[in-house]
Amino acid sequence: MPHDCVMSLNVESAPVITQPAPTPLRLIDDAGLAVDPSEAGGFALPSPEILLGLYRRMVVARRFDVQVTALTRQGRLATYPSALGQEACEIAAVASLGALDWLFPTYRDSIALLTRGVPPEDILASFRGEWHSGYDYYQHKIAPQATPLATQALHAVGLATASKLKGDHTVALTLLGDGATSEGDAHEAFNFAAVWQAPVVFLVQNNQFAISVPLDKQMACRTIADKAIGYGMPGYFVDGNDVAAMYAVVSAAVDTARNGGGPSLVEGLTYRMEAHTNSDDPTRYRDSSDVDAWRGRDPIERLEKYLVSVGVLTDAERADITREAEDLAAATRECMTRTAVIDPLELFEHVYATPRTALAEQRDFLANEIAEHEAAAAKTTGESA
């Protein structure tokens, strides 16, 4: 066999990737104590200032999430998938990205949008049923929240590859659920990313359920992070309720991607505290004792204990954070009082860049129908007056 043939086998040329940690990596434990650096997997605990910033954003994001869930229960939003309990993953994702990087979120990740600066009104446009999606994608560098599971992971890989082809330093980060990793598109995205060495980070929020289906019915392997090795990229198994660890690992993965080191897969082990959406009934498939156990591992409380212990979370700071959170909740409620008036004729406007005669005919048909309806209504009102 010719020599270069042997050399072209991946088994000879590709680097060996080390296994993710056997237990979730954490930098701050349940009790709010910093773990010993020897057990920190080589990751440094972020500074108290950084952690305080993450704390503030988690508190504000949770307030938003709780507010929106309340609005949904009042019947004022069509649906809202809550991320309560997953704030450490969501906020670490956004905090790890630079202004030019791109985020590819799912329906679950509204608080990530919020944290990246999307106004509540624009986030809620889709949940209010005004349009399928309603923010400025290029301003915020956030793709539309994806509903077809795992499809957005490929978009992230494509954008990251385009960035690489153009010689830019833009990184893409995509958020995925544990259930979504069973989809073919997740597999294709992991593989394309690794083969193309795309500057992308896959952040899988393992909240242990896909609607009602627990993780052991999704996969037979030990962790989602383990799968990364099969694709030829590093995988990290992280305590998804420890924002310090999530931030340390995800920002390192973003740096690696930016510096030409290719993709990474980060699994944040967390728990979905709320129902899948407001129309779900979790009592049919999980014990409230599980939920209570996870309530005891709350990501915000854990960080709070640590920040108090190191003396950076002062009463003044706390009051300021509460004020920011309450202001946001008020602004969220307030934006619900404004009704966006959407011209039904806009339905025809964005389907194609190139105008179509047949579509213009249908638009005229609807315009006519509306006009006739209004004229009839005006006549009835006139008669009854």
Add this chain to the structure above:
Amino acid sequence: MTAHNSTTHTGTAAPATRPAAPMTMAAALNAAIRDAMVDDPSVVLFGEDVGPLGGVFRVTDGLYAEFGETRVSDSPLAESGIIGTAIGMAIYGLRPVVEMQFDAFSYPAFEQIVSHVAKMRNRTRGRIQLPIVIRIPYAGDIGGVEHHSDSSEAYWAATPGLTGVTPSNPADAYSMLREAIASDDPVIFMEPKSRYWSKAELALPVRTAPMNQAVVVREGADVTLIAYGPTVKTAIATAELASEEGLSIEVIDLRSLSPFDDETVSASVRKTSRAAVIHEAAQFGGYGAEVAARLTERNFYYLSAPILRITGFDIPYPSPKLEEYFLPTPDRILAALGTWEWS
């Protein structure tokens, strides 16, 4: 709020007119991609075997050598991955031209095409556009094994947000592909495999009618035959046979399946008062059903007879030894026209 990948005319000169030369459809498609890549550095090409091999039909022959790995690349073997990553590239400002190796192998990408490629502009109220060209060699008559001869056009044509076109000859192949690549809309570009080796004298860069227009390729007075892609040749052969029998057939090459050129086709049908649609795909729920329905709705009082569909049977595409029984032939078409009452 303009999307970031609007066609920009940066002043790169289009290649000068080259001397006329005989050229196959495959070569014309190749030239179209090449010229588009020369004109616009944001055009990138990838798919299965499109690199050093030049594609299984050689449509991308030589492009890898000319433009290199950053603009032409073999992707991993996964169609959803190809379309999904093309979407991300388009969001970032590239104009991807991707290949599905064969019609039936586009099905793994169905979700990405239907749920994202087609809907992204609408979902984002025009803020994100996806100028992607998805090239799909389609249809039969090449003696292909199963999964290599499907006509899947009705799936794409039935999906709002997609533009679906299909050339029937080398000149259109060049011109329409240039236009598809320049379009800010995503285009499903269906290439009739059986016509890849058909030849014509072309002086590139040839420009034919706009790709969203149907064209009357042969004038006639008595019947309108509506064809596209591989069946245009069949329709012309039918018209030639019929003229020997004194029947004057007008042949329309639709070229664009979505949008449908109502104006051109209705004008012809009003003139002849009789029409038949010809395609390889199965009849039930096929593209011809839409053609017959909308022509009837719009031209009922001009019609002397029901609009016919002469198509493949409602069966999976047959194996090579049996495909001759499946494909519409001039004889079968003429026999069908003979079932009309001629007063």
